[in-house]
Amino acid sequence: MNHNTNEEKTENPTEHRIKKSRKKGKTRYSRELNSLLVLLVGFISIWCYRDWIFSTFSHIMANSFYFNKNIIDDNNTLLKTLFFLKEILFIFFPFLISLLIIIIVPAICLSGIKLNFQSLSFNLTKLNPFQGLKKIFSFQIIMEFFKIVLKLCVVTSISFFYLYVSFSAILFLISENPVSSIWHGCNIIAVCCMLVILGLFPIVAFDIIFQELNHYKKLRMTYQEIKDELREKEGNPSIKARIRQEMKATIRRRMLSDIPKADVIITNPIHYSVALQYNEKKMNAPKVIAKGIGEIALKIQDLALKNNISIIAAPSLARALYRYSEIGQYVPGPLYQAVAEVLAWVWKVRKWKKEGGIFPEKPKNIIVPSEFNFTGEIKNND
Known part of the structure; x- marks a missing residue:
């Protein structure tokens, strides 16, 4: 330099x-x-x-x-x-x-x-x-x-x-x-x-x-x-950027490996994807196990199709979950009712798969609280 x-x-x-x-x-x-x-x-x-x-x-x-x-x-x-x-x-x-x-x-x-020993050095x-x-x-x-x-x-x-x-x-x-x-x-x-x-x-x-x-x-x-x-003091910017990329890649791989455990994928339908898991015996509320936008959202949906996981398009709910929830955490309390409608449909789909009959109708007009409405710009999280 x-x-x-x-x-x-x-x-x-x-x-x-x-x-x-x-x-x-x-x-x-x-x-x-x-x-x-x-x-x-x-x-x-x-x-x-x-x-x-x-x-x-x-x-x-x-x-x-x-x-x-x-x-x-x-x-x-x-x-x-x-x-x-x-x-x-x-x-x-x-x-x-x-x-x-x-x-x-x-x-x-x-x-x-x-104690300065440097002054004693030759x-x-x-x-x-x-x-x-x-x-x-x-x-x-x-x-x-x-x-x-x-x-x-x-x-x-x-x-x-x-x-x-x-x-x-x-x-x-x-x-x-x-x-x-x-x-x-x-x-x-x-x-x-x-x-x-x-x-x-x-x-x-x-x-x-x-x-x-x-x-x-x-x-x-x-x-x-x-x-x-x-x-x-803070480290070389290029090295720090490379470390961040590696950390993101590790988190992404771990997140995608949890997709088969999901109960439902809520989509935008293309730009946003949020994977939810709920076990009523072990969990107090539904948990977000994966989320992504852009290419990551498409990968989540692709893995969901391969593992026969239900996918539902709910744009406002997908955006709210992506914006206001974290991976590994429970969904926010104000979104419980909207998520409950989605999970009720998922259980109906599972029952249909076992017993047959008429395919359950997807819920319409899922209401998201006004303070959780999010219409921000799409940013690539790679």
Whole structure:
């Protein structure tokens, strides 16, 4: 199939295209949003546990900087050191857990769980230096560089501005006692960190919008691609048509093989033929076992003659049965009376065949309800 490679991709991506890209590990999740969430959650978790962290560290530092000559002869010194390390790890355990959750949960919520093993497959084209140079000077890399420079400028500007404003408070820490100095110094750093995080919000918002637009731009499709995908999804039209023909042929053969079981054939008399079967001991109502128009109608009548099955011409009833009944189903309730007249004549014919006498007169003026009158065009059902 010849595709126009210069055709512009103007169509929105289909759901199938989006799912296919997700399977390949291509998502629109913003890395800047992930970085901001890590900073924000990390800062909040440390801020919430600041009193506990400060008191625990004060205790550890007081014991660590305490010197006693007996420590040299103490065999448990190493164990005490390991205990301090364990205590430090225990302090930061909530902080580490919160970071782990914020790294995993948003990515799953926004992109879903997709184990992409295709990215691990060996691909020689990735070693092509020309492809590498093309990626280096691509629009995506330029935007990433722009965001890095912008973040660096924002972080530097906010930090220097706040430290400049707080310079007198920082100098005043020298005159305070060590514990109070550390506490106030940490507060200054915390406020600075919070201002930096707030300053990153506009950059993250810009990156989210950019990633969303860029993701769907890459997934956009040409009109030809949509047609090819639809053809691939639904199957080749010629193959589907051949399958339908085979299915119709199978149904037709099965239908014609049931003709010998029929009690009567109701005809138009040429264009329509409907075969009915009724066993009063096994059936609640007459059943349609075959129907057809055109050549199929003539085949039904021919088989009926060969199997000595009664044929009656009732144009309006034949059309109604063909239009409003299905093969293997009972005839519609409103047509019971008209069908009953036909079956009564069939039983009279069977009795005549056994006993002889005058041939039963065919029913005339079989009434079909007005809502079941059908005078549609004849269509070949081959």
